[in-house]
Amino acid sequence: MLREFKRSQKLMGNAFEITVVDKNATSANHHIDAAIEEIRRIERLLTTFNDESQTNLINRNAGLQPVKVDAEIFDLIERSIRISKITDGYFDISYGGIDKNFWNFNREMTELPDRELIKNHLKLVNYQNIILNQADQTIFLKKKGMRIGFGGIGKGYAAEMAKRLLQKRGIISGIVNASGDLTTWGNQTNGKPWTVGIADPDNSKQPFSYMNITDMAIATSGNYEKFVVINGKKYSHTINPKTGMPISGVKSVTVFCPNAEIADAMATPVSIMGIEAALNMVNQINHLECVIIDDHNNVYSSQNINLK
Structure with missing residues (x-):
């Protein structure tokens, strides 16, 4: 008899929840342990705290x-570029x-960072200055500093890799949820697709829409969780890498894609x-869809989306 088994665990600074459909608790727990170990391995690889x-x-x-x-890091950087x-x-x-240097979204911030300082730092931001050498498998950042x-991509990559590991171990159905960025495969125990709610930015407890999905990843980016208000204006924690300033005008973005890594990476630029x-x-990228909600609660969606 197949049942759903779930476990929550703090990983990569996020609350991960892993769900597997399996016959018994012992076997499900072994599989979940392996998935958690895989996410920890990736965390060690990608962290800047070590x-x-x-x-x-x-x-x-x-x-x-x-x-x-490692080839794994080289390939991830190559895909990021x-x-x-x-x-x-x-x-x-x-x-x-x-963002760490200038923007602290713990609500203690009372004034905008110095524009000149930001400008100087932005000179260091340019993916074209990341030099990859395939032959030696080396990475070189051209400019000092x-x-x-x-x-922007690590959480999705970890979710994708945990999913693949579980599939390799014979788990035909499950969900890896990294704080709302999630990837699903197979169906629920009743044979129906997984149902996910798309959060309403004004009321994160209350989905404004539902979608049935399987073999699909979803990533969200929204300013309704982390933001500061300075001089009456709301600044979201999503920073535009070209200006160093937080974005405004968009409340939330939800991206759908079969691959969790791509969904995660696309949520920020779309917003x-x-x-x-x-x-x-x-609309020009195959197998990629999105829903955008602006500050006035207008809902925009890409061509192939059917919201319930």
């Missing part, structure tokens, strides 16, 4: 020398240190680049 991580090694050698990295090209630089992993970080440009871009 001096020994390859990400830190790349950053420490910015402007000095190329760093040899591809996404930068597609999104015209609105997704950029070389955005490394900026440059930093990369996987905040930054302007509604028309974003819909244009999404």
Whole structure:
């Protein structure tokens, strides 16, 4: 008899919840343990909080020398740069240190950061200055002070890899949920597709719409959870890598894609680049869909979306 087994765990600074459909608790727990270990492995690889991580090694050698990295990191950086090209630089992993330096969204912030300071830091943000050498498997950041970080793609990558590991282990159905960025495969125990709610930005407890999905990942980006209000204006925690300033005008973005890594990476640029440009871009990419809600609660969606 198949049942759903769930476990929540704090990983990568986020609340992950792993659901597997399996015959018994013992076997389900083994599978979930393995998935958690896989996410921890990726966290060790990508973190900037550990001096020994390859990400830190790349950053420490910015402007000095190329760093040899694991194939996995090399490939992830290569895919990140591809996404930068597609999104015209609105997704950029070389955005490394900026938001931490200037924007603190714990509501204690009372004034905007110095524009000049931001401008100087922005000179270091440019994915075209991440030099990949396939032959040596090295990464080189061209300018001193440059930093990369996987905040925009790491969670999705980890969810995708955990899903693949569970599938390899014979789990035919499940969900890996990384704080609302989730990937699903197979069906519920009753044979029906998984149902997900799309959060209403004004009332995050209350979905404004439902979708039935299977073999699909969803990522959301919204300013309704983290923001500061300065001089009566709301600034969301999503920063435009081209200006160093938070975005305004868009309340929430939900991106659908079979691959969790791509869904995660696309949620930010879609919320930054302007509604028309974003819909244009999404409509040109196969298997990618989105829903955007603006500050006036207007709902925009890409061509193939059917909201319930």
